Amino acid sequence: MPRNISRNTRNSKMSMGMKARKKRVCRWCKDKQSCRDLYIDFKDIKKISRFLTEQGKIIPRRTSGNCARSQRQLASAVKRARHLALIPYVSDVPR
Amino acid sequence: MAMYETIFILDSLLTQEEIDKTIDRVKEIIEGNNGKVLTIDKWGKRRLAYEIEKKQYGYYVSIEFEAEGNLPQVLQTEYNFADKVIRYLTYRYTKNKLKARQREKEMQKRSGENLGIEDEQKEKKTAAKQKVEEVENA
Numbered sequence: 001m002p003r004n005i006s007r008n009t010r011n012s013k014m015s016m017g018m019k020a021r022k023k024r025v026c027r028w029c030k031d032k033q034s035c036r037d038l039y040i041d042f043k044d045i046k047k048i049s050r051f052l053t054e055q056g057k058i059i060p061r062r063t064s065g066n067c068a069r070s071q072r073q074l075a076s077a078v079k080r081a082r083h084l085a086l087i088p089y090v091s092d093v094p095r
Numbered sequence: 096m097a098m099y100e101t102i103f104i105l106d107s108l109l110t111q112e113e114i115d116k117t118i119d120r121v122k123e124i125i126e127g128n129n130g131k132v133l134t135i136d137k138w139g140k141r142r143l144a145y146e147i148e149k150k151q152y153g154y155y156v157s158i159e160f161e162a163e164g165n166l167p168q169v170l171q172t173e174y175n176f177a178d179k180v181i182r183y184l185t186y187r188y189t190k191n192k193l194k195a196r197q198r199e200k201e202m203q204k205r206s207g208e209n210l211g212i213e214d215e216q217k218e219k220k221t222a223a224k225q226k227v228e229e230v231e232n233a
Contacts, residue, residue, distance in 0.1 A: 085147060086144060
């Protein structure tokens, strides 16, 4: 059946073709306490921009591995940074 | 009383005097409304990530202050009125931000102390070296 074949190829692509992903661990939290006290500063563009795509989009949690708390803070930090023109809302990728 | 930070971007083509004037104006407003200015941090001229009002550069100023809850609104009307201000952001410090701020301060203190210790150690080391050299020479 063609349907099955396509599925299989897709699965094999997922396991082989994609970049080897590291463990999905939140990079903001070292331990429980640091997770609770976490504050993501929107002025720290270097740290934030690791969680943005080239176009300036926020990378989803399922890819970056952030925990819910970090992702929520990250989102608001990114939005503040964008408002203050520290990072672009959109940056075009040259084709 | 809660702690706030307000950041605003001024036209980078303004003279230093005009910049200082607007900063003083904001300071007056905060202090005139029972607020307390804690720190004033001039980030200086920076390139904007995107054009705002056809401008490529902006002069960033950040002011930390303590005030009652109605002050951010007062500031907002002021910012909207002043056409020198391109962008502004006023936000209240969360619990975690306050903790992080305190930690930072402690770190600064500690690093200051550590530097002192390191200097002493260096001096000791150099003194010891000199002694060794003296012995060798003799």
